[in-house]
Amino acid sequence: MLAEVAGEVERAVQRPPIRPSTRTKFQVVALLVREERARTMADASLGPSRRGEQLKRLDGVATMLARIAARDTSLLHLLDDDARVSDGARAYKAQLMRAGGLEVPDEPEPTPPPAPAPTVEKRVIPQSVLSHQLSNPFLAPDYSAAAQRIAVKPRRLAGWELLEPLFRSFEEASAGAPACMPLPEPRFVPLPPGRQLMPHQAGVVAAAAGGHRTFLLADEPGLGKTAQALVAAQVTNSYPLLVVVPNVVKTNWAHEVGMWTPLRRATVVHGDGDTVDAFADVVIVNYEILDRHVGWMGDFGFRGMIVDEAHFIKNKGSQRSQNVLAVSQRIRERIARPLLMALTGTPLINDIEDFRAIWQFLGWIDDTKPLGSLMAALEETELTPADRGFSSAARTAVIEQGIVRRRKVDVVADIPARRVADLPVELDGAIGRSIRAAEAALAQRMVAHYRSAVAARTVGHPARAVDGIDLELVRRVAAAELKDSSERSTGDNVFTMVRRIGQAKAGLAADYTAQLARNVGKVVFFAKHIDVMDQAEQTFADRGIKYASIRGEQTPRVRARNIKAFTEDPEVQVVVCSLTAAGVGINLQVASNMVLAELSWTDAEQTQAIDRIHRIGQSEPVTAWRIIAAQTIDAKIAELIDQKSGLAARALDGAGEQEGSASADVQLEALVSLLTDALKADGLA
Structure with missing residues (x-):
């Protein structure tokens, strides 16, 4: 049965x-x-x-x-x-x-769920943190913040309720009123070779270098908030630095630290923090596990704290918000003028009360009143909420505390008209382990074939031995593996592995798409396989995000109806597209952001997808967010696709390669790289 x-x-x-x-x-x-x-x-x-x-x-x-x-x-x-x-x-x-003729055991009576344990019982202290504490046993905590805290006694505003008028001042702002503090002229900042800040990014860094220490950085996605925050931490020497992020971008933040501040070491907190390096300069933790680490993080001595996707803490009653606020309060109590940055792409003019927790994280307000420099700025207006000009003056006072909001159209001269932004993600759990094990097994299979070929060639002919790795033989072994993979559909090979990676990334890619849709509106989601599209659509449905779908099996009528829904219905935030069915012949330029959930084998296929939104009439710069599975063959394939990106241009001059050969080249080079790395790991170099 x-x-x-x-x-x-x-x-x-x-x-x-x-x-x-x-x-x-x-x-x-x-x-x-x-x-x-x-x-x-x-x-x-x-x-x-x-x-x-x-x-x-x-x-x-x-x-x-x-x-x-x-x-x-x-x-x-x-x-x-x-x-x-x-x-x-x-x-x-x-x-x-x-x-089946089996006796069904009686179900036990349901018991009421136990009362939640106090948060303190769930907290951990990683061994590395204990080692860090023991390495500095006589280091006194820095309580200099207490001496420098701004204490402002309200005079004209004594007795007034101020928080509600502050929030209302943003709702009453005139149309088009900017929500961006004045920024100084960019100044020279030493950066790694090949890295350069765009002018709008350099303005925020210059403000931090000039002494500003609290920022609500609300630039639209694609304008480089991560780079601005990391370089601001560098110029203000705000280390050790704590970064709180959604799980989907945790790996990307570690990657960005290496790109923008390579002399600073980053560590990522997983689970109970057994692998965390407490001696690193940047500690990255995701919201979901912050509750376990609130205790030691509050007392660690962080000199800066960055909260990414800060709208995640808009509900002050949630445990997530309370954890973030608890850590930031401890930092502000211990450290004089720490760097505090809240990053979010959500427009400020919508549901401004959602930013109550963010303002509190930055130290601008507490539960009942404005604090410190914000209260001083409000007093300097010499107005009360009953006065006519209070809303405008109050709004300006809040913005000058550190609100920075730029849209793509505002800085269009700074950024390329089209760019591909890679977002590395970590494949956790059983699926991630399974994929890495399959990749290792594929590499070892090729290593065995390589060693067998070397042994057969040198039997009786010692002179044929080659020092190190025989690159020509590596390519022959890789080519044989590719041919064998193409001829069989079972077992682990490069094609099934890439397919499984795409399936494993589906949830993470959909999660990031949902974040983008919340921040910027309409987003195009591209995938190669039906099951990845199915999983993404289920995620959007669970999140209450309305979507349309473009698939190969649709009739022309259904396809046209779904395209119209995405382009004309403001409630439809996402269109889920098949890379093959929607890669050509349609116009989706109502969006300027897309997510490439799976990699294609050619740059041309990727470019065709991007061209669905990067078309004549597109008024905003286009960003394609490419989801890459870190520490897998996925990352190598992305690198190879970029290397091959010049093929299309050369083809226009009659010297390019055919699409099929370009695809085969990437597949072969991926296997060559996998085999070469495995041979080096085995001691051949």
């Missing part, structure tokens, strides 16, 4: 999208196979022959499940020991057990 249900699941997986009921069946069959195996092993009444027969049949069902999971790796998380079993899955499991 289990084999029959597994067969139903297998047939359903071959006709995506996969329905929730199919996922439930997959999980229940897996649970019952696991339980039946344990029961069979423990049943003393079974003889060796009968037990072996039962286990063989169960192994057959398990093999079917493995084959299904290989086709759609999103099912793998249902096999985790801690995977959630829904009420529907429990009911279906009981139904199968009864149909």
Whole structure:
């Protein structure tokens, strides 16, 4: 019976999208196979022959499940020991057990959930942090901030409720009123070779170098907020620096630290922080695990703190917001004038109360009143909320605390008309480990072929030995592997690996797309495979983001209707496009941002996708966010595609290569690189 249900699941997986009921069946069959195996092993009444027969049949069902999971790796998380079993899955499991003649155990009475443990019990102190503390046992904490804290006693404004009028002043601003503090002229800042700040970026860095220490940096995505923040930390020597970010961009921040401030070492906090380097200059942590680290981070002595996608803390009642505010308060109490930067692309004029927590993070207000320099600036206006000009003056006072907001159209001269921005992401969990293991197995298979070829060539001919790595032989081995991969559709090869990487990135790419849609409006999402599109659409549906879809199997009428919905309906924020079906012949220039969730094998295919929004009539610079799986072959493929980007231009002069050969070149070079790195790791150089 289990084999029959597994067969139903297998047939359903071959006709995506996969329905929730199919996922439930997959999980229940897996649970019952696991339980039946344990029961069979423990049943003393079974003889060796009968037990072996039962286990063989169960192994057959398990093999079917493995084959299904290989086709759609999103099912793998249902096999985790801690995977959630829904009420529907429990009911279906009981139904199968009864149909199979098994007794269904009574469900235990549901117990009320335990009271949440105090936050302090969840906190950890990584060993590296303890080592850092022990290395400076006599270092006194810096409480100089207490001596420099600005204490302003309200005079004219004593007794007035000020926070609500401050928020309202932004809502009442006249149309087109800029929300950007005056910025000084850019000054020279030493940067790594090949790096250069654009003028709008340099203005923020100059303000920080000139003494400004709190910023609400609300530039639109694509204007380089990360670079501005990191270089500002460099010129103000705000180290150690704490960076709090969404999980999807955690790896990218570490990458950007290496690009913009290569002399500063970054460390990324995972889980309980077992691998964190407390001696690093920049500590990067994601919101989801900050609660475990609030204690030591508040007392560590950070001299700066950056909060990326700061609209994540708009709900002051959430644990996420409370953690961020607790750490920033400790930093402001201990350190004189720390660098505090909140980064968000959300426009300031919408729901300004959402920024209450951000202003509090920056130290501009507390729960009830303006603080320090903001209160002083309000007093200097010599106005009260009852006076006519208070709103305009109050708004200016807040902006000059450090609000910086530029749109792409405002700085169009600074940025290229079209650019590709890589966003490295980390593939965590079982899927990430599986992909890295498959990549290692592929590399070792090629290493074995290489060594066999070397051994065969030198038998009886010692003079044929080559010192180091024989690059010509490497290319021949890689070419043979590529030919073999093209001829077989099973097993781990470069094509199945790239497919699995795309599936693993799908959720992260959709998550980042959702962030972009929240910040800038309409976004185009491109993917190569249907299952990646399905997963993205499910993410958007779960987030309440309205989307349209362009796929190859659609009729012209449906396709036209979906394009019209995206281009004309303001509520449709995302269009999910097939890279092959929507890569040519359509106009999506209502958007200026796109996400490339999967890599193509050629620069031409990537360029065709970008050209759906980078067209005549596009009034804004276009940014294509390319999602790259860090520490996998995905990163090498992206590098090779960029190297091949000149092929299209040369083809126009009649000297270029054909599309097919360009694709094969990237595939071959990726395998060459993988094999070369593996040989170097084995000691051949």
